[in-house]
Amino acid sequence: MEKFEITILGCGAALPTPRHLSSSQIVNVREKLFMFDCAEGVQTALRRSRLKFSHLNAIFLTHLHGDHCFGLIGLLSTLGLLGRTADLHVFGPNNLVNVFQPQIDFFCEESPFRIILHEIDSKQHSVIYEDRSVEISTIPLSHRVPCCGFLIKEKPTLRHIRRDAIDAFGIPVSQINNIKAGLDYTSPDGDVIPNHLLTLPPDPIRSYAYCTDTTFKPSNADLLQGVTALYHEATFSSEQSLLAKKTHHSTAAQAAEIAKLSNAKQLIIGHFSSRYEDENKLLEEAKKVFTNTLLAADGKRIIL
Amino acid sequence: MEKFEITILGCGAALPTPRHLSSSQIVNVREKLFMFDCAEGVQTALRRSRLKFSHLNAIFLTHLHGDHCFGLIGLLSTLGLLGRTADLHVFGPNNLVNVFQPQIDFFCEESPFRIILHEIDSKQHSVIYEDRSVEISTIPLSHRVPCCGFLIKEKPTLRHIRRDAIDAFGIPVSQINNIKAGLDYTSPDGDVIPNHLLTLPPDPIRSYAYCTDTTFKPSNADLLQGVTALYHEATFSSEQSLLAKKTHHSTAAQAAEIAKLSNAKQLIIGHFSSRYEDENKLLEEAKKVFTNTLLAADGKRIIL
Numbered sequence: 001m002e003k004f005e006i007t008i009l010g011c012g013a014a015l016p017t018p019r020h021l022s023s024s025q026i027v028n029v030r031e032k033l034f035m036f037d038c039a040e041g042v043q044t045a046l047r048r049s050r051l052k053f054s055h056l057n058a059i060f061l062t063h064l065h066g067d068h069c070f071g072l073i074g075l076l077s078t079l080g081l082l083g084r085t086a087d088l089h090v091f092g093p094n095n096l097v098n099v100f101q102p103q104i105d106f107f108c109e110e111s112p113f114r115i116i117l118h119e120i121d122s123k124q125h126s127v128i129y130e131d132r133s134v135e136i137s138t139i140p141l142s143h144r145v146p147c148c149g150f151l152i153k154e155k156p157t158l159r160h161i162r163r164d165a166i167d168a169f170g171i172p173v174s175q176i177n178n179i180k181a182g183l184d185y186t187s188p189d190g191d192v193i194p195n196h197l198l199t200l201p202p203d204p205i206r207s208y209a210y211c212t213d214t215t216f217k218p219s220n221a222d223l224l225q226g227v228t229a230l231y232h233e234a235t236f237s238s239e240q241s242l243l244a245k246k247t248h249h250s251t252a253a254q255a256a257e258i259a260k261l262s263n264a265k266q267l268i269i270g271h272f273s274s275r276y277e278d279e280n281k282l283l284e285e286a287k288k289v290f291t292n293t294l295l296a297a298d299g300k301r302i303i304l
Numbered sequence: 305m306e307k308f309e310i311t312i313l314g315c316g317a318a319l320p321t322p323r324h325l326s327s328s329q330i331v332n333v334r335e336k337l338f339m340f341d342c343a344e345g346v347q348t349a350l351r352r353s354r355l356k357f358s359h360l361n362a363i364f365l366t367h368l369h370g371d372h373c374f375g376l377i378g379l380l381s382t383l384g385l386l387g388r389t390a391d392l393h394v395f396g397p398n399n400l401v402n403v404f405q406p407q408i409d410f411f412c413e414e415s416p417f418r419i420i421l422h423e424i425d426s427k428q429h430s431v432i433y434e435d436r437s438v439e440i441s442t443i444p445l446s447h448r449v450p451c452c453g454f455l456i457k458e459k460p461t462l463r464h465i466r467r468d469a470i471d472a473f474g475i476p477v478s479q480i481n482n483i484k485a486g487l488d489y490t491s492p493d494g495d496v497i498p499n500h501l502l503t504l505p506p507d508p509i510r511s512y513a514y515c516t517d518t519t520f521k522p523s524n525a526d527l528l529q530g531v532t533a534l535y536h537e538a539t540f541s542s543e544q545s546l547l548a549k550k551t552h553h554s555t556a557a558q559a560a561e562i563a564k565l566s567n568a569k570q571l572i573i574g575h576f577s578s579r580y581e582d583e584n585k586l587l588e589e590a591k592k593v594f595t596n597t598l599l600a601a602d603g604k605r606i607i608l
Contacts, residue, residue, distance in 0.1 A: 014385055016378075018352050040378040041345040048322050066411050070378045074320075074344040077370045081318055099410055106403055107370050 002030045002133075004154055004206045004304040006229070009045040011270035011296035013235050013249075014067045020298055021045055022067035023212055023271060025231070027152050029134045032057040036150060036210045042071035043078050049299065053082055058129060060136065061092035062212060063122070063147035064099060073103050080111040087114045091129070093122040093146040122148035125223055139223055141214035143248045149211035151223065159199035169193050206304045209264075212271045215245065216254040221261035228304050230264040231296065233271035234282050240273075252282040256289035270296030306334045306437075308458055308510050308608040310533070313349040315574035315600035317539050317553075318371045324602055325349055326371035327516060327575060329535070331456050333438045336361040340454060340514045346375035347382050353603065357386055362433060364440070365396035366516060367426070367451035368403060377407050384415040391418045395433070397426040397450040426452035429527055443527055445518035447552045453515035455527065463503035473497050510608045513568075516575045519549065520558040525565035532608050534568040535600070537575035538586050544577075556586040560593035574600030 005028040010021025022039030033055045061069050096119045104115055120128050120138055129136040132155060139149035158180035171185055179185060185193040209224050212233035224230060235249035244251050252269055259267035267290050272279050279295050286293040309332040314325025326343030337359045365373050400423045408419055424432050424442055433440040443453035462484035475489055483489060489497040513528050516537035528534060536559035540548045548555050556573055563571035571594050576583050583599050590597040
């Protein structure tokens with residue numbers, strides 16, 4: 001299977017601690033790296049992860065609270081010092097340009113690469129990035145400021161060639177790509193060999209949803225239906241559900257409820273309040289609702 | 305002796321690494337904390353140091369290159385979340401207000417404390433902060449952008465009472481503060497006991513100079529004369545002296561030459577280029593010129 005791998009660089013909430021950086025992740029789809037949120041210290045975490053700075057393809061910010069974006073200017077600055085020349089696109093909600101363009105103009109004046117800021121409409125579900133491997137769309141969330149999550153969906157891969165059948169029917173090499181793409185084969189004598197005899201189905205399409213920060217928003221289950229892995233914020237335990245409501249965050253049980261309604265294959269909870277010394281309390285709470293849940297941790301890698 | 309203690313939070317140059325945060329230090333004078341430079345990740349390093357966020361008194365930025373100030377907005381934001389109410393003064397060169405006021409207005413809108421930015425003239429030596437314990441003045445440096453170091457000098461302490469003499473002369477308790485302040489004692493009979501019989505001299509006045517980033521600037525030796533400890537950047541070894549000149553940095557030997565010309569008691573070198581895996585090379589180079597040199601390290605504490 002082609003690579004589809006998540007590296008969690010930070011999964012703490014507003015107050016970074018020596019244990020947790022604030023929100024930042026890398027999604028590696030076929031060796032292109034996409035960054036989701038960009039907390040203070042993200043460049044050092046990225047270096048620690050041994051992922052390649054040069055493979056960074058685009059950056060997506062859910063919202064403009066500091067714990068999701070204070071690492072952006074440092075990262076952009078470092079990419080310049082490292083000699084990047086490829087354009088870098090940064091997507092984020094309202095005010096992205098207001099807030100970051102002046103900083104970029106001042107601190108990245110000598111940047112050897114172009115930084116292109118894109119303000120996205122966080123209230124609409126729409127595709128905002130697409131290449132031949134992946135499609136990235138927004139998931140409207142409900143927080144104190146404009147905020148959206150992201151759905152990362154790989155493009156369909158080709159069908160798998162059955163080596164034995166190719167040999168048995170004497171298919172020429174020149175036809176292999178057509179057959180992988182699903183075409184039948186017509187021999188020089190006019191015999192038609194149907195594709196299903198020559199191939200096996202492609203790998204199933206994998207998807208990953210990154211949903212933070214948000215109140216409990218079950219209406220998103222539609223958009224998230226059948227997602228391979230769902231990262232959902234679980235800032236608080238249910239004991240703090242009033243506080244969660246007040247601050248527009250979710251509890252671990254609510255994150256799990258979203259995973260259940262979405263028929264997700266796997267749930268990863270994160271964005272932990274610094275009050276929890278032991279996040280297993282949150283894990284247990286979520287697992288009661290959705291069994292296949294795991295705790296995010298800084299540096300953790302999840303292969304889809 | 306009263307507390308005068310330096311904690312190095314970061315001593316790397318432009319590129320932060322897992323080994324070195326960029327420039328940031330805390331100087332603790334009698335339990336008031338003064339921060340010098342404020343690199344990305346400084347708030348986590350401060351937490352690790354176990355120094356008290358609530359004792360932070362003022363922040364001083366040498367210049368507005370990212371590796372000296374990208375941690376400011378995160379720190380200010382966190383101080384707000386921690387409920388600080390005391391005013392916080394931030395000193396820095398030209399453009400401090402241009403660059404940081406908009407960020408503060410956006411990200412610290414709900415800050416429970418006032419953040420007051422002071423632009424200082426980095427070309428002049430002048431006292432910019434004073435309280436009853438300490439005086440902080442600027443040291444003009446020569447870098448690619450407006451930049452100044454800082455000289456932190458404690459205020460004179462009182463003379464030490466000689467308990468034995470006080471008892472022998474039968475001095476009343478009410479007179480002790482006057483005698484500590486240097487006055488003679490006149491007894492009810494009119495006898496004058498000279499102060500030098502009743503006291504020992506006060507502790508010598510300690511000072512600390514923080515000089516980064518700068519080319520070799522020997523004219524500063526005058527201002528730095530007799531400094532107790534000098535922190536001086538030593539970005540490169542002498543092998544890279546052309547690069548040092550071009551980028552307006554100093555070599556380890558040049559840092560040591562400044563310490564020697566200044567008759568400093570101790571030199572601490574830092575702001576190491578990330579190219580050096582082993583900074584002992586820089587230490588050896590400096591020690592050839594100035595013996596009492598030590599290498600900065602993240603988390604290192606130096607008691608004056």
